Amino acid sequence: MGYFKNITLNNFRNFENYSLNFSKECNVFFGINGCGKTNVLEGISLFSKGKGLRKDRLNNLIKKNHKHFSIKSDFDNQNIIYNFLIKSEYRNDNVKKIFSVNEDRTKDIIDTIYNLTTFLYFLPETERLFLASPNTRRNFIDQLIFTYNTKYNKTLNLYNKYLLERSKLLKTNILDEKWLSQLEKYISLYALEIYSFREKQIGILSEYLNKYLNYYNLNFKISIKLNDSFFTKNITEDLIVKELKKNRNKDALIGGCSVGPHKSDYIFYVNKDFLASQLSTGQQKTLILLAFLSQSKYLIDIEKRKPILLFDEVCSHLDELNRSILLGLVESFNLQIFMTGTSKDLFSFLSTNTNFCNITEK
Ligand SMILES: Nc1ncnc2c1ncn2[C@@H]1O[C@H](COP(=O)(O)OP(=O)(O)OP(=O)(O)O)[C@@H](O)[C@H]1O
Numbered sequence: 001m002g003y004f005k006n007i008t009l010n011n012f013r014n015f016e017n018y019s020l021n022f023s024k025e026c027n028v029f030f031g032i033n034g035c036g037k038t039n040v041l042e043g044i045s046l047f048s049k050g051k052g053l054r055k056d057r058l059n060n061l062i063k064k065n066h067k068h069f070s071i072k073s074d075f076d077n078q079n080i081i082y083n084f085l086i087k088s089e090y091r092n093d094n095v096k097k098i099f100s101v102n103e104d105r106t107k108d109i110i111d112t113i114y115n116l117t118t119f120l121y122f123l124p125e126t127e128r129l130f131l132a133s134p135n136t137r138r139n140f141i142d143q144l145i146f147t148y149n150t151k152y153n154k155t156l157n158l159y160n161k162y163l164l165e166r167s168k169l170l171k172t173n174i175l176d177e178k179w180l181s182q183l184e185k186y187i188s189l190y191a192l193e194i195y196s197f198r199e200k201q202i203g204i205l206s207e208y209l210n211k212y213l214n215y216y217n218l219n220f221k222i223s224i225k226l227n228d229s230f231f232t233k234n235i236t237e238d239l240i241v242k243e244l245k246k247n248r249n250k251d252a253l254i255g256g257c258s259v260g261p262h263k264s265d266y267i268f269y270v271n272k273d274f275l276a277s278q279l280s281t282g283q284q285k286t287l288i289l290l291a292f293l294s295q296s297k298y299l300i301d302i303e304k305r306k307p308i309l310l311f312d313e314v315c316s317h318l319d320e321l322n323r324s325i326l327l328g329l330v331e332s333f334n335l336q337i338f339m340t341g342t343s344k345d346l347f348s349f350l351s352t353n354t355n356f357c358n359i360t361e362k
């Protein structure tokens, strides 16, 4: 798996024309609030499927009072250099992201590249994973699944698309029974897939997390439980179809869809019955850092993929243990990692060959 050698941002967010060179290992972006550190991370994250780390509208990525943005980068994969280019393009007034590799935009090459670039994100809000809404935890689990299953994106998108269509249809007075049944079949099919991918991911996370807790001499065990009033181990497509049919009137009245994986939550327990959300802020951070360590280990050992880590403001609340976990993540697997912080001093625990970039352009 490869690494980014550099980046050039043109009319992207607060940058007009800004270039940086990267180390293939640890990179730190530092500078005052608002200088553009997260924007640089976001620029890198756009070289993956989807809308990047902020999931913002593409329109908002274009520098104010400009018409287009572009991002260039040379990506080194086993000494073969690929010229990556992302450009904004207008289609029917909507901004689209156009990705080309060595000036080739065919689907095959782009899919190959998406398989080479696997990102793991830590965002400031990730710190609140255990305290935040179920939606945040579902997204976190989904993000982990994307790191080895590039098709999972499509499953989720189709599931959400058909849910929306069903909702719209239920609101109309004249029901197209045939189409509604067909939609519910599709929804059930994708719901089942999502449940099963998430179950697998939870299994991976529990197994590796507990190994690492042990490794760091942390004297507790983590279990992750699915909280979903509808889900049972014996769930089938037919059962979901039946439930959707039964709920039609209720769903028409309230809107949305009352059952399915979009309602799931994943609860993290410490030693069976203590909620992870009741741990101290720093202890929660330990678990989250260990989750990233776990996923990296799994990706490298089992999926044979090397993730690239994009860690925004990861350095708050780091005691010695948390620092050593972060250092372990930086040093054990030779991963390319990008971190941000307001001051260089926050990263003094890193080894001397860290590439420090002072982000300055306005
Ligand atoms: N489309 C845009 N055009 C111009 N400027 C923008 C655009 N989008 C965002 N910005 C500006 O970019 C600046 C840098 O944002 P960014 O979030 O990268 O800062 P940061 O260095 O991460 O700051 P912090 O330390 O507070 O997290 C902000 O002032 C923001 O308002």
Ligand SMILES: [Mg+2]
Pocket: 037, 038, 039, 312, 340
């Ligand atoms: Mg920031």
